[in-house]
Amino acid sequence: MNKEVESFLKEFIExxxxxxxxxxxxxxxxxxxxxxxxxxxxKQKVTSLKEQMIKVKDEDSANTMLSLENxxxxxxNELKMWxxxxxxxxxxxxxxxxxxxxxxxxxxxxxxxxxxxNAEGYANKLHLLEKLLFPPQMFFSHGLIIEKAECSICGxxxxxxxxxxxxxxxxxxxxxxxxxxxxxxxxxxxxxANKHARMLQFTDEGVxxxxxxxxxxxxx
Amino acid sequence: MLKVSHSIDVRKRAxxxxxxxxxxxxxxxxxxxxxxxxxxxxxxxxxxxxxxLWRQNGITETPLEQPEEKFPFVSEHAFEWIGPTIFISxxxxxxxxxxxxxALNVISNYLTEWFRGIPRDSRKVKLRIITETKSGLxxxxxxxxxxxxxxxxxxxIREVHNE
Numbered sequence: 001m002n003k004e005v006e007s008f009l010k011e012f013i014e015x016x017x018x019x020x021x022x023x024x025x026x027x028x029x030x031x032x033x034x035x036x037x038x039x040x041x042x043k044q045k046v047t048s049l050k051e052q053m054i055k056v057k058d059e060d061s062a063n064t065m066l067s068l069e070n071x072x073x074x075x076x077n078e079l080k081m082w083x084x085x086x087x088x089x090x091x092x093x094x095x096x097x098x099x100x101x102x103x104x105x106x107x108x109x110x111x112x113x114x115x116x117x118n119a120e121g122y123a124n125k126l127h128l129l130e131k132l133l134f135p136p137q138m139f140f141s142h143g144l145i146i147e148k149a150e151c152s153i154c155g156x157x158x159x160x161x162x163x164x165x166x167x168x169x170x171x172x173x174x175x176x177x178x179x180x181x182x183x184x185x186x187x188x189x190x191x192x193a194n195k196h197a198r199m200l201q202f203t204d205e206g207v208x209x210x211x212x213x214x215x216x217x218x219x220x
Numbered sequence: 221m222l223k224v225s226h227s228i229d230v231r232k233r234a235x236x237x238x239x240x241x242x243x244x245x246x247x248x249x250x251x252x253x254x255x256x257x258x259x260x261x262x263x264x265x266x267x268x269x270x271x272x273l274w275r276q277n278g279i280t281e282t283p284l285e286q287p288e289e290k291f292p293f294v295s296e297h298a299f300e301w302i303g304p305t306i307f308i309s310x311x312x313x314x315x316x317x318x319x320x321x322x323a324l325n326v327i328s329n330y331l332t333e334w335f336r337g338i339p340r341d342s343r344k345v346k347l348r349i350i351t352e353t354k355s356g357l358x359x360x361x362x363x364x365x366x367x368x369x370x371x372x373x374x375x376x377i378r379e380v381h382n383e
Contacts, residue, residue: 104337105336105337105338106337107337108336108337109333109334109336109337114336114337115336119336119337120336120337123337123338123339124339127339127342141296141297141298142296142297143294143295143296143297144294144295144296144297145262145292145293145294145295146265146292146293146294146295147292149268149293158268159267159268159269159271159272161272162272162276163272164269164272164273164330165269166333166334167333178295181292184294184296189298189299191298191299191300191342191344192297192298192299193297193298193299194297197297
C-alpha cells in the first residue's frame with residue numbers, strides 16, 4: 001500500500017471511531033450534527049488524496065480512497081437518518097438510510113479495504129435498522145428494454161470494452177449508461193434494486209394517508 | 221432451488237430464428253424458447269458482463285447474433301442477479317469439460333465481489349443452463365439461490381449430461 005494512504009488510514013480509523021459513537025438514537029442531536037460536519041470536512045481530504053492518487057496513476061490507492069470516501073458517506077447518511085427521525089421526518093430518514101446502504105455496498109465493491117474495516121458488519125447493521133425502524137414498504141421496479149448501453153469508464157459500448165460493472169477503475173465505479181428503447185412494465189416487488197422507488201401515500205375509503213407515518217394527507 | 225426439466229432443441233430453434241447455431245457454449249436470450257421471430261429476442265441485462273468475463277478468461281462463445289447484429293436487453297432493476305441462459309453443448313462437455321467449469325467459476329467469482337456489502341440472506345442468483353445428454357436430449361437446469369450454490373453446478377451438469 002502507498003505510504004501516504006497507509007498513514008492516512010490511521011487518521012481515517014480515528015475519525016470514524018470518534019463519530020460512530022454518535023450513531024445511536026439516544027445520542028444528542030447536536031453531537032450528531034457536529035459529527036456530520038466533521039465527517040463532511042474529512043471527506044474532502046479523502047477526495048483530495050484520491051485525486052492525487054489518480055494523478056500519479058496508482059489505481060490500487062485510488063480505489064482504496066474511493067472505498068474510504070464511500071464509508072464516510074455511509075456514516076454521514078446514517079447520522080442524518082437519526083437526525084431526521086428526531087425531527088419527525090421518517091420519509092427523509094428512509095432516504096438517508098438507503099443512501100447509507102448503497103454507499104457501503106459501493107465501498108465494499110470498490111476495494112477489499114472496506115471488508116477489512118468491517119463493511120459487511122456495517123451493511124448488516126443498516127439492513128437491521130431498515131427492518132426495525134421502518135414499517136414494511138411497498139416497492140416499485142420498472143422493466144426496461146435497453147437498446148444501447150455505454151460504459152461509464154471509457155464511453156464505449158458496454159460489453160465491447162474490458163470494464164465490468166460493479167468494479168472500480170482508477171477511483172471510479174464502472175456503471176452502465178443506458179439508452180432506453182421502451183418501458184416494458186412497472187411491478188410491485190419485495191426486493192427492488194432501488195429502495196427509493198416506493199409507495200409514498202395511499203387512499204382507502206376516501207382517506208389518503210402517508211404510507212410511512214400513517215398521517216392523513218388533506219386534499220388541496 | 222434446483223430444477224431439471226426437458227428443453228427445446230437449441231440448434232433447431234436457432235436455425236428457425238435465423239441465428240448463428242451454437243456449437244460449444246453460448247448465451248441465449250431470455251425469450252429464446254418462445255420468441256416468434258429474431259427481432260423479438262431480448263438478452264438479460266447481465267449478458268454483456270458475462271461476455272466480458274468469458275472473453276477475459278479465454279472462453280470462446282458462439283454469439284447467436286450475426287456479425288454487426290445486436291439484440292436489445294432487458295433491465296428489470298431487481299435486487300437479485302439474473303444471469304443469462306447458458307447453452308453448453310455435448311461436444312464441449314466431452315472434449316473440453318474443464319472449459320464449462322471455468323466458465324461457471326468465472327461467474328461465481330465475479331458474483332462474490334458483486335454481492336459485497338449486501339447482507340448474506342439477501343444475496344440471490346438466478347441462472348439457467350441448457351445442456352445436451354449423451355443420448356441427444358436437451359435438458360434445462362434452473363438454479364435459484366445464494367451465489368455459493370453455483371459451485372455445485374458443474375457436477376450437476378455432468379450428471380445431467382451422463383443421463
